[in-house]
Amino acid sequence: MFNGLSDSSLNSLSTWLHLIGLVGVVCVAVSFAGGYFVNGQLVSRADKTVTDEGHLLAAARAESATEEVQEKHTQQELADALAANAARQLTEAQRHDFIAALKDAPKGPVEVYIYDDHDTEVQRYANQVRDTLIMAGYDCGEKISISSKPFSPEGILVVVEDPRNAPVYAGAIQHAFAQIGIDAPAARDSNLDSDRVVVVVGRKFD
Numbered sequence: 001m002f003n004g005l006s007d008s009s010l011n012s013l014s015t016w017l018h019l020i021g022l023v024g025v026v027c028v029a030v031s032f033a034g035g036y037f038v039n040g041q042l043v044s045r046a047d048k049t050v051t052d053e054g055h056l057l058a059a060a061r062a063e064s065a066t067e068e069v070q071e072k073h074t075q076q077e078l079a080d081a082l083a084a085n086a087a088r089q090l091t092e093a094q095r096h097d098f099i100a101a102l103k104d105a106p107k108g109p110v111e112v113y114i115y116d117d118h119d120t121e122v123q124r125y126a127n128q129v130r131d132t133l134i135m136a137g138y139d140c141g142e143k144i145s146i147s148s149k150p151f152s153p154e155g156i157l158v159v160v161e162d163p164r165n166a167p168v169y170a171g172a173i174q175h176a177f178a179q180i181g182i183d184a185p186a187a188r189d190s191n192l193d194s195d196r197v198v199v200v201v202g203r204k205f206d
Contacts, residue, residue: 087121088125088204089128090125090129090132094180094181094182097179097180098176098177098180099135099136101175101176102137102172102173103136105172105176106169108139108167109196109197110133110138110197110198111196111197111198111199112129112130112140112141112198113145113146113198113199113200113201114126114145114152114201114202115152115153115200116203119152122201122202126144126201129201133173138169147200152203153187153200154203154206155182155183155184155204155205156183156184156199156201157184157186157187157199157202158170158174158185158186158198158199158200159186159187159197159198159199159200160186160188160194160197160198161188161189161190161191161192161196162188163186163188167194167195167197169197174186184199187200
């Protein structure tokens with residue numbers, strides 16, 4: 001096929017073939033480099049997508065955890081508010097333990113006083129205290145007495161003429177209140193007779 005070609009023609013053809021070969025090599029190299037670059041970009045973008053999705057998921061989880069904490073905090077605040085506004089009452093367990101604590105204690109008359117006959121919460125609670133004292137063996141008279149003093153204390157007080165020389169059962173009653181988780185400190189009223197014991201039921205603690 002190439003027998004009729006002159007030497008110069010063959011040399012030219014050889015040069016062109018070399019050039020074509022070089023162009024082919026360059027095209028292959030460019031194609032390989034381009035493919036490597038494109039693949040690298042795709043992998044990088046995929047990694048970025050996964051990272052972004054991970055960040056979004058982490059942010060969503062953090063937001064969910066924050067909302068859960070806030071919800072629990074709100075629920076606790078509501079529970080605390082309800083507890084603060086709830087009326088006081090002596091549970092059956094408290095009544096039982098109070099009576100048991102006074103089973104062998106000395107007995108005597110006890111007057112139950114309140115300071116505000118318009119406070120229904122105080123009235124109900126004082127009636128529970130009085131009923132429990134009666135079940136424990138104390139004579140609490142026919143009804144709760146209303147004090148004429150212009151202020152109402154908080155909580156429960158055991159009032160005597162002189163705490164240092166009080167009837168022995170006054171201390172027993174204080175101890176019984178302590179046994180059921182109620183602080184009932186002694187208070188002094190010099191106008192009382194030395195043998196009187198008064199349990200004052202005041203308003204709820206603020």
